[in-house]
Amino acid sequence: CYEIGFVGHSSGMCLSVGSTSTAEDGHPVTSPRIKLRHGRHLAYKELGAPREEAKFKIIYYIHGFDSCMHDSFFFHNLSPALLEELKMCIVSFDRPGYGESDPDPNRTPRSIAFDIEELADGLGLGPKFYVIGFSMGGQITWSCLHYIPHRLAGAPLIAPVVNYWWRNLPANLSKEALSLMLPRDQWMLRGKEIFSKLGYNDLNQAYARKQGEYESLHRDLMIGYGHWEFDPLDVQNPFKNSNGSVHLWRGDEDIFVPVSLQRFIISKLPNEVTGSGHFFPRDEIVKHFLLGKTLVSKLESANVSIEASRISDNS
Numbered sequence: 001c002y003e004i005g006f007v008g009h010s011s012g013m014c015l016s017v018g019s020t021s022t023a024e025d026g027h028p029v030t031s032p033r034i035k036l037r038h039g040r041h042l043a044y045k046e047l048g049a050p051r052e053e054a055k056f057k058i059i060y061y062i063h064g065f066d067s068c069m070h071d072s073f074f075f076h077n078l079s080p081a082l083l084e085e086l087k088m089c090i091v092s093f094d095r096p097g098y099g100e101s102d103p104d105p106n107r108t109p110r111s112i113a114f115d116i117e118e119l120a121d122g123l124g125l126g127p128k129f130y131v132i133g134f135s136m137g138g139q140i141t142w143s144c145l146h147y148i149p150h151r152l153a154g155a156p157l158i159a160p161v162v163n164y165w166w167r168n169l170p171a172n173l174s175k176e177a178l179s180l181m182l183p184r185d186q187w188m189l190r191g192k193e194i195f196s197k198l199g200y201n202d203l204n205q206a207y208a209r210k211q212g213e214y215e216s217l218h219r220d221l222m223i224g225y226g227h228w229e230f231d232p233l234d235v236q237n238p239f240k241n242s243n244g245s246v247h248l249w250r251g252d253e254d255i256f257v258p259v260s261l262q263r264f265i266i267s268k269l270p271n272e273v274t275g276s277g278h279f280f281p282r283d284e285i286v287k288h289f290l291l292g293k294t295l296v297s298k299l300e301s302a303n304v305s306i307e308a309s310r311i312s313d314n315s
Helices: 080-086 109-122 136-147 171-179 183-190 202-208 213-224 259-265 283-291
Strands: 014-016 033-035 041-048 056-062 088-093 129-134 152-158 246-251
Touching (some): 041 109, 056 109
Parallel strands (some): 129 152, 152 246
16 A cells, blocks of 8 residues: 655644634635635545545545536545545545635646645645646646645646647647637637536535635636646656656547647657546546556446556656
8 A cells, every 4th residue: 555654734734624614705614624824724625534544645636617625526436346445535625716715816826736735734644645636627737746746646637628828839739729619618718707617516516606706717717728837848757766657538529628739748648538528437547546557448337448658757
């Protein structure tokens, strides 16, 4: 099993657990939260095995756009047999401005990576942890790989969102991919407004937007599709000693994230699920990145073929 040491709470942090409280803006807070050193709070929840009994400590799930920590669909849909086998302890959290996490008016692609690091230290999760990002959460996983690579045990990215204006993307490829979107969505995206509703649970969606659409949806788009100090082609391999791995999973029929851009970005990291879109079969992926098990060529439940490889040293 993968074991990590325990570190104490970092200076300036405190846990807020248990009874209902009220945030500064007046909305009720029912989830446990951790106070970061800058005074903001992050709400979180733990899934799976208790920390003291877990074989794998700890796995972060970074949620996508217009979503929240309760939308950890990737883990909610794992088979009971796999959960029993792996005894995973999973932490999911509301990203800044979503759900019960305080907004961050100074948020950048860099700041969210350090929020994640602070949350790990505040919960005493140890020196290394996995981050698993879905959709726009996958985009944030690139930030973790760039800014806090020394803290990662592994980093699967599930259908990560692509910023059409990342500087290392060929302009003609970005323009072609953007043109495949509906004209309305192109206009809204260029203006960093709200576009597609991805069909999450309505109750969870209401929870995700409880602090208003500007701090959750609008700011998410402004950061995700705004200026970045780096892009994935700048990221170096953090696991040159084979002490972890990075895998990106993409569907060749994904209507939200054009596969042409994904293929360009991770041409040295080909993990593609044929016949799949923005959502994936899960058990085999988890076994692969946690246990190193070879993926079967056919997943009978989804009738898709998969190929996988580890990030290369020069990517």
